[in-house]
Amino acid sequence: LMGGLRIVPFYDRTMLVDAALSNVGKVLVEGIVLVVVVLFLFLGDVRSSLIVDSTLVLTPLVTFLVMGQIDLSANLMSLGGLAIAIGLMVDGSVVVVENAFSRLGATGENFRGRLTAVREATLEVGKPVLFGVGIIILVFLPLLSLEGMEGKLFAPLALTIAIALTISLVLSLTLSPVLCSFFLRGGEEHDTWLLRLFKRPYVIALDIALHHGKKVAAAAVLAMAAAVACVPLLGTSFIPVMKEGQITPVIARVPRIAIDESIRIEREALTSIMQIPGIVSAVSRLGRGESPADAGQPHESDPIVTLAPREQWPDGWTQDTFADAIRERLEKLPGIEFSVSQPIAARVDEMVSGVRSQVAVKVFGDDLDVLGNLGREISHILRTMPGAVDLRTERVSGQNYLTAKVRREEIARYGINVEDVHDVIESAIRGSSITTIFEGERRYDLAVRFPLERRASMRDVGDIAIKSASGAIIRLRDLADIQLLDGPPQIAREDGKRRLVIGVNVQDRDLGGFVADARERIAREVRMPAGYYLEWGGQFENMERAMKRLAIIIPVTIAAIFFLLFLLFGAVRYALLIILVLPLAAIGGVFGLLVSGEYLSVPAAVGFINLWGIAVLNGVVLVSRIRELRLAGQASTEAVRAGCLARFRPVMMTATVAMLALIPMLFSTGPGSEVTRPLAVVVIGGLISSTTLTLLVLPVVYRWFEGRSAA
Secondary structure (H helix, E strand, C coil), X not given: CHHHCCCCCCCCHHHHHHXXXXXXXXXXXXXXXXXXXXXXXXXXXXXXXXXXXXXXXXXXXXXXXXHHHCCCCCCHHHHHHHHHHHCCCCHHHHHHHHHHHHHHCCXXXXXXXXXXXXXXHHHHHHHXXXXXXXXXXXXXXXXXXXXXXXXXXXXXXXXXXXXXHHHHHHHHHCHHHHHHHHHCCCCCCCXXXXXXXXXXXXXXXXXXXXXXXXXXXXXXXXXXXXXXXXXXXXXXXXXXCCCCCEEEEEEECCCCCCHHHHHHHHHHHHHHHHCCCCEEEEECCECCCCCCCCCCCCCEECXXXXXXXXXXXXXXXXHHHHHHHHHHHHCCCCCCEEEEECHHHHHHHXXXXXXXXXXXXXXXXXXXXXXXXXXXXXXXXXXXXXXXXXEEECCCCCEEEEEEEECHHHHHHHCCCHHHHHHXXXXXXXXXXXXXXXXXXXXXXEEECCCHHHCCCHHHHHCCEEECCCCCEEEHHHCEEEEEEEECCCCCEXXXXXXXXXXXXXXXXXXXXXXXXXXXXXXXXXXXXCCCEEEEEEHHHHHHXXXXXXXXXXXXXXXXXXXXXXXXXXXXXXXXXXXXXXHHHHHHHHHHHHHHCCCECHHHHHHHHHHHHHHHHHHHHHHHHHHHHHHCCCCHHHHHHHHHHHCHHHHHHHHHHHHHHHHHHHHCCCCCHHHHHHHHHHHHHHXXXXXXXXXXXXXXXXXXXXXXXXX
16 A cells, blocks of 8 residues: 555454364364263274264264255354264264174174174164154254344254254164174173273162162252252353453543543553553544444444463463453543443443443433432442442433523514524524435435534624514524533433433353342332333343243253153153153252352253253163063062163263263363353263262162052
């Protein structure tokens, strides 16, 4: 460009998208590697492991083909769903291959005999596998009904998981048996060293549990009671904030500030921000955009502060540390209000509530002065609450208004109408349209008004001449009181009512707890006049909507699981028995959230739904085997013990593979990891409790259920 000018992009969202996709891709690859290693360690047979791995390789490839056909993009959440499904897509294949391996051990080298053995082995476990994996698919489908931003985020995740598991189920019941018939060498079931390491203590624990059933059940009930007692301690939030690598400190001045002074403040703010180590650039936009939908005001600016790559940050710093450092710098500037957010997060908050804050308190009423007083009272309460940062209140004053109040007795003396005075003022200052200019298909109104030097001050406005009915020329100041008054920069409305918004961000505490405490204090300390009321918006509004929807989705999901279990077993008691694994699984999920410091959020709720699907699959595999042994004539205790030992390996493999597939997601630190980490915490913690308690408590309760039935 001429004169040494350069075009330098200061905000490129593709950098965040690429970083997030790279991070989730890394998690996906690491999960696959861990799953492959665990499969070999548990199966102890190279051919069996490779047959199961074929499902693991083909399922993602076919999933991508299906995603392309239905126009589902490979984004953070869809790839995250595939990463979650990695630990689940081998479950059916593991059960089929393991059962075929044991059947082929009793078959000779005759190929027809091998085909028969594999077919019988597949049919034997086909129904439990079909229903078990089908239940996991089913539990994700209700997530497609989520609305708003949570629907945009988690619908692709749920759909990707459902597609991947459907494909894996088909491959498990078709490809895996074919590969087994050609390549698998049968043999006697033997425990690998890893399986023996887990099985020895399990056998002892199982015998103790069967002999002390009531104590084991009581311990499980106590654990559930402890988990329920811990739920209020978790705190609630909507969706964890994704760290974008860029920060937007929105700076608001007084509305009547001069443009030169506004630019000076902005330069001072950006110069101070650039002195923070680890910041690459700070570029600002001052004023309001051309779009009528732009929520910004002429006296506001929204700088975009870009951080250096993470490895160049000062030791121990996080993005929150940078945000705190920016707040410390801006607090030193007089006469401003600011709110520190991120480019995407600020826009989302802005679309939801019209304010770039996580929590918005909307005060509705008629009188602006009353709204202003209520806003000051509420602001004082919020400012003193733990966790409140970046408090901003919409201004109801600070804008100068030039008013001309017509003295009716004076205009009556000269025979002038009020409308005549108003028309002259409008034509002189605002301008009046006198004609229309056409340029092709475009047309423009041509307006005339006084030159700037004739309307630049109150004196100039007072000198505006008005002709009376008699032809006399009278100055405006002789007919009206001209004053410069203070007023609101804007009058915001919502649903036809005047509205004032107080925005605040929440830091170092949960969103739900903050709003609950704020509601209690405001209700106690602020007296609302008749006709005035409050509404809460921002992320809290999203959280309430999502939690209400989940309160419907979760019971519907449980009812659907129960219905499928009833179809599988043909008896209500066995369906109820397996439903018991749901609270057993939730125990570990709750304690996982408590220990990790994560909040009960939408991703955590999705994690519980995922967890319940896996837990039900393990329960189906275990109870199905015990029922087979009972139908074969074994005594109750013997069948329970033999069934648990026979299905110990598939249950442990299912749980271990699902957990290890999520380990990379748990420890990931890249962009987007904040959203999926609560899900990983819930699933990993829940699988620890559900696997342990399913293998110990379920056999005990099974004997009681069967005993009652027999009685």
